[in-house]
Amino acid sequence: xxxxxxxxxxxxxxxxxxxxxxxxxxxxxxxxxxxxxxxxxxxxxxxxxxxxxxxxxxxxxxxxxxxxxxxxxxxxxxxxxxxxxxxxxxxxxxxxxxxxxxxxxxxxxxxxxxxxxxxxxxxxxxxxxxxxxxxxxxxxxxxxxxxxxxxxxxxxxxxxxxxxxxxxxxxxxxxxxxxxxxxxx
Amino acid sequence: xxxxxxxxxxxxxxxxxxxxxxxxxxxxxxxxxxxxxxxxxxxxxxxxxxxxxxxxxxxxxxxxxxxxxxxxxxxxxxxxxxxxxxxxxxxxxxxxxxxxxxxxxxxxxxxxxxxxxxxxxxxxxxxxxxxxxxxxxxxxxxxxxxxxxxxxxxxxxxxxxxxxxxxxxxxxxxxxxxxxxxxxxxxxxxxxxxxxxxxxxxxxxxxxxx
Numbered sequence: 395x396x397x398x399x400x401x402x403x404x405x406x407x408x409x410x411x412x413x414x415x416x417x418x419x420x421x422x423x424x425x426x427x428x429x430x431x432x433x434x435x436x437x438x439x440x441x442x443x444x445x446x447x448x449x450x451x452x453x454x455x456x457x458x459x460x461x462x463x464x465x466x467x468x469x470x471x472x473x474x475x476x477x478x479x480x481x482x483x484x485x486x487x488x489x490x491x492x493x494x495x496x497x498x499x500x501x502x503x504x505x506x507x508x509x510x511x512x513x514x515x516x517x518x519x520x521x522x523x524x525x526x527x528x529x530x531x532x533x534x535x536x537x538x539x540x541x542x543x544x545x546x547x548x549x550x551x552x553x554x555x556x557x558x559x560x561x562x563x564x565x566x567x568x569x570x571x572x573x574x575x576x577x578x579x
Numbered sequence: 580x581x582x583x584x585x586x587x588x589x590x591x592x593x594x595x596x597x598x599x600x601x602x603x604x605x606x607x608x609x610x611x612x613x614x615x616x617x618x619x620x621x622x623x624x625x626x627x628x629x630x631x632x633x634x635x636x637x638x639x640x641x642x643x644x645x646x647x648x649x650x651x652x653x654x655x656x657x658x659x660x661x662x663x664x665x666x667x668x669x670x671x672x673x674x675x676x677x678x679x680x681x682x683x684x685x686x687x688x689x690x691x692x693x694x695x696x697x698x699x700x701x702x703x704x705x706x707x708x709x710x711x712x713x714x715x716x717x718x719x720x721x722x723x724x725x726x727x728x729x730x731x732x733x734x735x736x737x738x739x740x741x742x743x744x745x746x747x748x749x750x751x752x753x754x755x756x757x758x759x760x761x762x763x764x765x766x767x768x769x770x771x772x773x774x775x776x777x778x779x780x781x782x783x784x785x786x787x788x789x
Contacts (some may be wrong), residue, residue, distance in 0.1 A: 451750035452743050465625075
């Protein structure tokens with residue numbers, strides 16, 4: 395008797411399952427991202443740091459890798475007209491924009507939250523948390539190993555960029571950190 | 580009803596098939612297909628001169644099929660790819676500085692091949708300014724190539740660094756494309772060479788270490 399009851403309940407549950415998930419997506423719904431400045435991303439050297447440090451052809455400059463970066467130091471945006479080749483031509487505006495969108499699109503909602511709050515703890519973003527040494531990364535594994543330390547030039551540069559107000563003209567003292575980080579090969 | 584003889588024949592066939600399939604490849608289909616994609620061996624098989632320009636550590640790793648294991652390996656040519664066959668650089672130094680600022684020097688052979696045999700945790704300490712055969716490298720590392728030609732020493736550093744890939748040719752594929760700068764080469768154009776001439780390719784000695 396009990397077995398029959400259990401079987402009936404299971405069958406009813408299975409029949410109901412397709413209908414439970416059948417709601418069609420709302421096509422008008424959009425996710426707006428409160429994003430850090432694109433101008434500062436380029437001008438202050440955030441892109442230079444990320445592409446030199448992370449965007450090599452064997453890491454985030456590899457086709458198929460998440461958080462993909464394009465630059466003269468690694469992968470190029472495929473274009474029959476421009477025929478871009480690593481190391482041959484400088485990084486293009488299109489590549490800079492693609493890198494920026496890659497960064498802000500990694501966790502769009504969380505990026506909005508962190509930027510809106512002035513980035514009091516940028517480790518809320520996987521962008522800064524994952525590449526950190528394990529003791530600071532909360533046990534998250536980065537396939538390329540730890541590549542950033544708390545308060546090293548790269549970390550300070552990225553944090554300052556995320557915390558910069560929308561009308562900021564530069565990153566203040568962190569400009570020097572960005573220069574140092576971008577110079578490291 | 581299957582006879583006893585047929586049953587034993589079936590079991591034998593199954594056992595042989597299983598043994599062959601296990602013996603011929605690893606359990607990693609991605610690795611196996613990458614190895615197969617390299618094609619047949621070159622004219623000097625299973626020696627330090629074989630398969631120039633191919634990703635060495637694909638086979639020279641724990642997954643095989645090569646028996647010797649490399650920490651890194653690659654091939655150096657004189658010029659970027661053009662219409663002529665690329666000429667390998669013999670006797671050039673490949674200078675690697677790893678994440679701990681340790682320097683390792685390797686020497687290219689007659690095919691332009693260079694490699695560092697992996698010694699894991701039993702490595703001898705690296706010797707400054709001396710070529711290494713065994714070693715281990717902590718990523719990321721920078722790399723430059725250097726060659727004395729006549730009175731001139733030509734040095735060319737890599738623009739970026741190596742993040743994690745031990746085979747140079749995994750990224751330095753030929754021809755250059757949006758995802759590859761092409762082979763590793765010493766100079767950008769023939770005018771950068773003394774007498775504006777590419778030296779003749781050296782002949783390789785017979786044999787060679789696997």
